[in-house]
Amino acid sequence: xxxxxxxxxxxxxxxxxxxxxxxxxxxxxxxxxxxxxxxxxxxxxxxxxxxxxxxxxxxxxxxxxxxxxxxxxxxxxxxxxxxxxxxxxxxxxxxxxxxxxxxxxxxxxxxxxxxxxxxxxxxxxxxxxxxxxxxxxxxxxxxxxxxxxxxxxxxxxxxxxxxxxxxxxxxxxxxxxxxxxxxxxxxxxxxxxxxxxxxxxxxxxxxxxxxxxxxxxxxxxxxxxxxxxxxxxxxxxxxxxxxxxxxxxxxxxxxxxxxxxxxxxxxxxxxxxxxxxxxxxxx
Amino acid sequence: xxxxxxxxxxxxxxxxxxxxxxxxxxxxxxxxxxxxxxxxxxxxxxxxxxxxxxxxxxxxxxxxxxxxxxxxxxxxxxxxxxxxxxxxxxxxxxxxxxxxxxxxxxxxxxx
Ligand code: SF4
Ligand code: SF4
Numbered sequence: 001x002x003x004x005x006x007x008x009x010x011x012x013x014x015x016x017x018x019x020x021x022x023x024x025x026x027x028x029x030x031x032x033x034x035x036x037x038x039x040x041x042x043x044x045x046x047x048x049x050x051x052x053x054x055x056x057x058x059x060x061x062x063x064x065x066x067x068x069x070x071x072x073x074x075x076x077x078x079x080x081x082x083x084x085x086x087x088x089x090x091x092x093x094x095x096x097x098x099x100x101x102x103x104x105x106x107x108x109x110x111x112x113x114x115x116x117x118x119x120x121x122x123x124x125x126x127x128x129x130x131x132x133x134x135x136x137x138x139x140x141x142x143x144x145x146x147x148x149x150x151x152x153x154x155x156x157x158x159x160x161x162x163x164x165x166x167x168x169x170x171x172x173x174x175x176x177x178x179x180x181x182x183x184x185x186x187x188x189x190x191x192x193x194x195x196x197x198x199x200x201x202x203x204x205x206x207x208x209x210x211x212x213x214x215x216x217x218x219x220x221x222x223x224x225x226x227x228x229x230x231x232x233x234x235x236x237x238x239x240x241x242x243x244x245x246x247x248x249x250x251x252x253x254x255x256x257x258x259x260x261x262x263x264x265x266x267x268x269x270x271x272x273x274x275x276x277x278x279x280x281x282x283x
Numbered sequence: 284x285x286x287x288x289x290x291x292x293x294x295x296x297x298x299x300x301x302x303x304x305x306x307x308x309x310x311x312x313x314x315x316x317x318x319x320x321x322x323x324x325x326x327x328x329x330x331x332x333x334x335x336x337x338x339x340x341x342x343x344x345x346x347x348x349x350x351x352x353x354x355x356x357x358x359x360x361x362x363x364x365x366x367x368x369x370x371x372x373x374x375x376x377x378x379x380x381x382x383x384x385x386x387x388x389x390x391x392x393x394x
Contacts, residue, residue: 081329082335083335084361085342086361086365086366087365091364093335096332143331
């Protein structure tokens with residue numbers, strides 16, 4: 001079973017939900033947490049542990065000057081602007097390349113081959129007896145976030161229970177994270193901007209026909225707008241986390257509310273059972 | 284000699300556009316023929332990788348000099364590698380005015 005935790009925008013507490021859910025479930029079963037927010041992975045801050053890193057590489061073109069005639073076909077083809085064909089050679093901008101392989105195919109001289117270049121890494125650790133953490137890291141300045149997400153997902157495998165922390169928003173890397181999951185937990189705040197972004201995330205999840213439920217975070221007790229939105233969109237409200245100084249303080253020092261605050265272990269355990277039940281997913 | 288000037292419009296009376304990759308038009312002034320040819324910048328509204336592709340347009344039209352306001356990092360590398368001489372035109376003015384200033388040697392080097 002794969003559960004993805006997502007949100008329409010950053011700062012909603014998505015990672016906190018994923019971390020606490022992973023922590024609680026790992027006490028009586030094996031859980032793998034996967035940080036797919038590869039541009040800003042934060043899950044590891046909740047679970048300090050020794051990590052084994054593996055490089056993630058992307059295929060990049062290599063241009064053979066002996067064969068190249070500067071015909072310009074590759075530069076015309078590359079819509080990411082990674083190639084400029086000069087009068088005497090080809091200029092390649094590696095960090096703009098999306099590894100589509102097109103330049104190799106269109107080159108009439110067979111002057112293009114490919115080679116792997118590191119664009120990030122995947123770190124794996126075992127911070128708790130039942131818990132494995134897999135984190136994807138995209139190197140700064142690189143654009144191929146989906147590639148690192150794919151590598152992190154592959155490293156995590158399918159078994160037995162996988163919880164994925166998606167990047168905020170609905171960009172390609174998020175779609176790469178959500179695709180193939182069984183259930184989506186959407187984290188939101190009940191502010192107007194929070195709901196606007198939630199609507200976008202719901203659209204993405206629906207497009208992939210994924211069962212979904214909502215966690216309302218930092219609630220001030222007046223969540224009518226959010227609950228009305230959920231009713232309209234046929235989304236169960238799975239959990240409401242109140243706004244509280246104590247919760248914020250635990251968060252700020254990288255703590256887990258499910259471990260450090262009474263009552264929250266049960267709350268997060270219930271989140272899992274409710275999500276599975278209300279969204280109609282078979283365990 | 285062909286000089287490329289980044290512009291808001293398609294002729295010599297148009298205002299110079301200071302942002303290289305985002306300019307709507309590249310106006311190519313041919314000093315031997317005394318002509319102006321305007322080319323619509325195909326990547327003016329594109330998302331990423333604008334600089335190198337804009338430089339490609341400049342190269343493909345045979346320019347050996349470029350007059351603009353500012354260029355990004357990737358564009359700068361591509362311009363430098365291509366051997367095109369880039370000059371800075373700051374402030375406001377028309378394409379003809381920028382060309383005159385360039386030919387009079389009044390424009391400082393951009394890179
Ligand atoms: S592989 Fe694709 S993105 Fe990369 S340089 Fe070639 S055409 Fe451009
Ligand atoms: S398509 Fe091939 S031959 Fe043409 S410029 Fe590119 S590398 Fe050179």
